Amino acid sequence: MALSTLSVSIFGFVAQLGMQISSLTVMVFLRFAIPFVIALPFLHFSKAFKNLRTQTLGMQILRAIFVLVSQYSLFYYLTSASLLNAMMLWNTTPIFIPLITWVCFGKKSAKSTWLSVILGVIGVACILKPDQGIIDTFSLWGLLAGFATAFSQVLFGENRLIERNDVNLFYLFFLTTLMSFFILVIFEVFIENEFVEVFSKVFFQGWRPYLLILILGVGSIGNQIVRGIAYGYARPASLAPFLYLSVLFSGVLDWVLYGLVPDFLFLLGAILISLGSVFRVWYAPKV
Numbered sequence: 001m002a003l004s005t006l007s008v009s010i011f012g013f014v015a016q017l018g019m020q021i022s023s024l025t026v027m028v029f030l031r032f033a034i035p036f037v038i039a040l041p042f043l044h045f046s047k048a049f050k051n052l053r054t055q056t057l058g059m060q061i062l063r064a065i066f067v068l069v070s071q072y073s074l075f076y077y078l079t080s081a082s083l084l085n086a087m088m089l090w091n092t093t094p095i096f097i098p099l100i101t102w103v104c105f106g107k108k109s110a111k112s113t114w115l116s117v118i119l120g121v122i123g124v125a126c127i128l129k130p131d132q133g134i135i136d137t138f139s140l141w142g143l144l145a146g147f148a149t150a151f152s153q154v155l156f157g158e159n160r161l162i163e164r165n166d167v168n169l170f171y172l173f174f175l176t177t178l179m180s181f182f183i184l185v186i187f188e189v190f191i192e193n194e195f196v197e198v199f200s201k202v203f204f205q206g207w208r209p210y211l212l213i214l215i216l217g218v219g220s221i222g223n224q225i226v227r228g229i230a231y232g233y234a235r236p237a238s239l240a241p242f243l244y245l246s247v248l249f250s251g252v253l254d255w256v257l258y259g260l261v262p263d264f265l266f267l268l269g270a271i272l273i274s275l276g277s278v279f280r281v282w283y284a285p286k287v
Contacts, residue, residue, distance in 0.1 A: 001230045001242035007223035009249035012087055013257075014215045016078045021212075024079075025187045028071050029180040034217035035224075036173035043170050054167060056159055063155040064175035068183075070148035077141040087250040088124050089142025091243050095121065096150030097236050104154065109238070116241035116276040123272030124247055126265045156227070157236035165228035172224065244273040 018027045054060055070090075078086050094117050098109040159168050230239055248270050254260040262270075 001227065001239050002245055004223050004227040004230065005243055005246040006249050007219045007226070008090075008243075008246040009083075009087065009253060011216065011219045011223065012074070012078065012083050012090075012246075012250060013253050014212050014219070015075055016083055016086075018212050018216065019075060019079050023188065024072065024075050025180070025184040028068070028075055029177070029184045030213055031071060031075075031216050031220065032173055032176040032180055034213050035220040036177045038217045039169060039173060039221050043166055052167070052170065054171060055162055057171075059155055059159055060168070060171040061175060063152050063159065064172060064179060066148045066152040066155065067172065067176055068179055070145045070152060073141045073145035073148065077138070077145065080138065081142065082254070083250045084247070084254050085139075086142055086145075087247045089139055090145045090149060091120075091124065091247055092143060092146035093150040093153065094241055094243050096147050097154060100150055100154045101236070105158070107235075113238060113241070119272050119276030120241050120244035123269040123276065124244065126269030126272065153236045157231050160228060160231040165225070165232070168228060169221075169224055173220075241276045244276060248273050 015027065015031070018030075074086060074090055077089070098113055098117070101107045101109065156168065251262060251266060251270065255262055
């Protein structure tokens, strides 16, 4: 989960750069299409291509829809927000996961999970200082990204108990690529009439766009693989507090790449976030 959250932070940074050179619909499409193309050779040599039948097609489709809602919301929010703020709102996910798990599947989370979530929320508040205006109407897009991600992760966890990780990986990238392509065509061809122009900005502007797309692809696959491994050992609600680490990693990226030196509250928040994640491991009920 730590590796997964690091991938999420890097992904958010690269996505923010990508939005500067292309449109929302193109970047979301490439965010799924490139990983799908990269993953195909590996899936070919796994058991996935030998048996693509899934017992949970409806759940796979529903998960793909929530993933798309999350990514469109996040990418749109990144057009006018810092990476750190985006990661904070995206990582309201741990708050929603136990609630969704309880309401939809009737599975209650341990008290240690809720305590870890509370520590994470306080840590995030210390880092982002909500009194400075982060919460506004535009932030609803960031919150929507967090809620949709939470729902997709709960579905991912349920699927992981039934399907192999490679099968889940195939259906996620296949369905999201297909759906995002239809959305891209509808928006860029029939609404904006700029289908050729938006792609030319990506593929005919030197080497930088190609590098960004490659990082998006590799990071997306890596995130899904390591998170799938994690969900094979524990339920999403139990691992939810670890998602707060992406806020910490994003703060470090802002520090290293943009020279934004963390203050005392940032360091305090980072400590609380880390303690919340470690506490969840130490005091998780043994099953």
